[in-house]
Amino acid sequence: MSVSKLVFAPLSFTGWGSLEHLLPETAKHNPKKILVVTDPMLEKIGLTKRVTDPLEQEGYEITVNTDVVPEPPLETGEKLVDFTRKGGFDMVVGVGGGSALDLAKLAAVLATQEGKVADYLNLSGTKSISQKGLPMALIPTTSGTGSEVTNIAVLSLGTTKDVVTHDYLLADVAIVDPALTVSVPSKVTAATGIDALTHAVEAYISVNASPATDALALQAMRLISRSLREAVENGEDRQAREDMSHGSFLAGLAFFNAGVAGVHALAYPLGGQFHIAHGDSNAVLLPYVMSYIRKSTVSRMADILEAIGGNSAFLSDEEASYKCVEELQRIVKDVGIPSTLAGFDIPESALESLTADGVKQKRLLDRSPLKLGEEDIRRIYQSAFNGV
Ligand code: NAD
Incomplete structure (x- = not known):
């Protein structure tokens, strides 16, 4: 029998209405400026507001970045990491499908490291992640990738894909509320x-x-x-x-x-x-x-x-x-x-x-x-x- 390393993290809330756990979980990290990473479609149909409104009402300063594109290329990741480093944020919330959640992970974890996203890629990178990033909450709006509970971020590179992977990419909290998936075409x-x-x-x-x-x-x-x-x-x-x-x-x-x-x-x-x-x-x-x-x-x-x-x-x-x-x-x-x-x-x-x-x-x-x-x-x- 071989030995298995099992990581059943992060702390997760699942089920209809579980989004209500975002506020108490956010409060645990005592942030002032929160970056919300999402895609333009979710912003347009009002889904992002279901996450940002309660946070704003609680007095947090919210910046919404909608640069996410499906199957995000490396360049989108580089741009978002730059944006996060310059913004002085102290928490990241990812809202969306796997594309948004993966970019939110990169933003949170690389905000506190040096170098480019490319340096940390699994196949061609030369650096490894050495410290925990900003606190991170991940809120999926599709039922598919499972990105909210994995330690990987996937990026498109030319004709193929590569990943950044480290346990520091695990969220501090995952909130898996099916109510947010009702609008998925x-x-x-x-x-x-x-x-x-x-x-x-x-x-x-x-x-x-x-x-x-x-x-x-x-x-x-x-x-x-x-x-x-x-x-x-x-x-x-x-x-x-x-x-x-x-x-x-x-x-x-x-x-x-x-x-x-x-x-x-x-x-x-x-x-x-x-x-x-x-x-x-x-x-x-x-x-x-x-x-x-x-x-x-x-x-x-x-x-x-x-x-x-x-x-x-x-x-x-x-x-x-x-x-x-x-x-x-x-x-x-x-x-x-x-x-x-x-x-x-x-x-x-x-x-x-x-x-x-x-x-x-x-x-x-x-x-x-x-x-x-x-x-x-x-x-x-x-x-x-x-x-x-
Ligand atoms: P996606 O995030 O690209 O979203 C697909 C489309 O669905 C987008 O147009 C988006 O706007 C729309 N959408 C999402 N939620 C919606 C909602 N509630 N209502 C209406 N429209 C909605 O798709 P995905 O399949 O969730 O993610 C794919 C990405 O995840 C790929 O880059 C893939 O490589 C990556 N991935 C990551 C992991 C991981 O563990 N990190 C695992 C598998 C796949």
């Missing part, structure tokens, strides 16, 4: 929901999985598979939004501790080269990667089938593992996400450049139960082009 609900499902599935089959992460991942799969379709069809469905909110939170804790693997490794180049949203990239590849690695994790795939609501009665693990791939494919189809790379207008001529960038994601590939080399990656992309 159906397409974003679908993509972010499959992102969360992918986190749970990949954490469950990761070589670093442990009994603790298994429990989180399986419950995340149950909640997501029973409610994702409803949340996509009717965003006002309160039970569905609650399930998705808890599901993405649990999946975030599971993958933070066990890691994600092949699906994410191959999804990053789709985002980098073709600007496909992170959730869509994972969704289109999930069944193909799982089909390819099936043989290496048959009994775990049988467990996944059960957790996602597939009927495994009277099936051998081998049969259940095939059915698991079909069931994952069905969920992706049911929520209206294209099932092939052609469905995203990606030309087959991109096969080699995608493979070349996929191979670079060694940190992720190393967690796959089946070792994935260059030829394996090429074959998986090819099957995602062919649809078989």
Whole structure:
């Protein structure tokens, strides 16, 4: 039995109405000037105000920065960190999807370090984070990335992605209130929901999985598979939004501790080269990667089938593992996400450049139960082009 390091931080409040915990949690840090990092869409639809109004009424000086863009590039991170250092803030609140939360993490942690964001990147950086940053509260408005409970910030760099990662990127408090997700459009609900499902599935089959992460991942799969379709069809469905909110939170804790693997490794180049949203990239590849690695994790795939609501009665693990791939494919189809790379207008001529960038994601590939080399990656992309 190997030893697992488990970090079930940060302090979190979940469930409908949990936003009310922001004020007492903020008061603990006694800030004067608070930077709120959010995206322009959330500002426009009035969601950001639900966070800033109570803070302002309490007398805090609030600055709202709306420079966040989806799948943020490194330059956006550099600009925001500069802004934070110059602003003299003493707390950061991130409000939004994974893009806003990741940038809020960088703003908070790098405000107190020297150097550029680029210096701290996992693949190409040379510096490591050495001290805690500003106090940080993270408030997700999508049910997908789990960023509110992970120690990673993801940035787009040219045709691929890289991360800044350190336990100092963990929030001081995460507030996961499903009420803030009701306005998420159906397409974003679908993509972010499959992102969360992918986190749970990949954490469950990761070589670093442990009994603790298994429990989180399986419950995340149950909640997501029973409610994702409803949340996509009717965003006002309160039970569905609650399930998705808890599901993405649990999946975030599971993958933070066990890691994600092949699906994410191959999804990053789709985002980098073709600007496909992170959730869509994972969704289109999930069944193909799982089909390819099936043989290496048959009994775990049988467990996944059960957790996602597939009927495994009277099936051998081998049969259940095939059915698991079909069931994952069905969920992706049911929520209206294209099932092939052609469905995203990606030309087959991109096969080699995608493979070349996929191979670079060694940190992720190393967690796959089946070792994935260059030829394996090429074959998986090819099957995602062919649809078989
Ligand atoms: P996002 O943050 O880019 O948001 C997608 C869209 O949804 C945006 O247009 C946004 O304005 C809109 N939106 C968000 N909340 C809304 C709401 N309540 N109502 C209406 N519209 C809303 O998408 P995301 O999938 O949440 O985040 C993706 C980013 O997160 C990527 O950069 C990805 O790499 C990163 N990520 C980070 C982690 C991590 O652990 N740090 C994990 C997975 C992914």
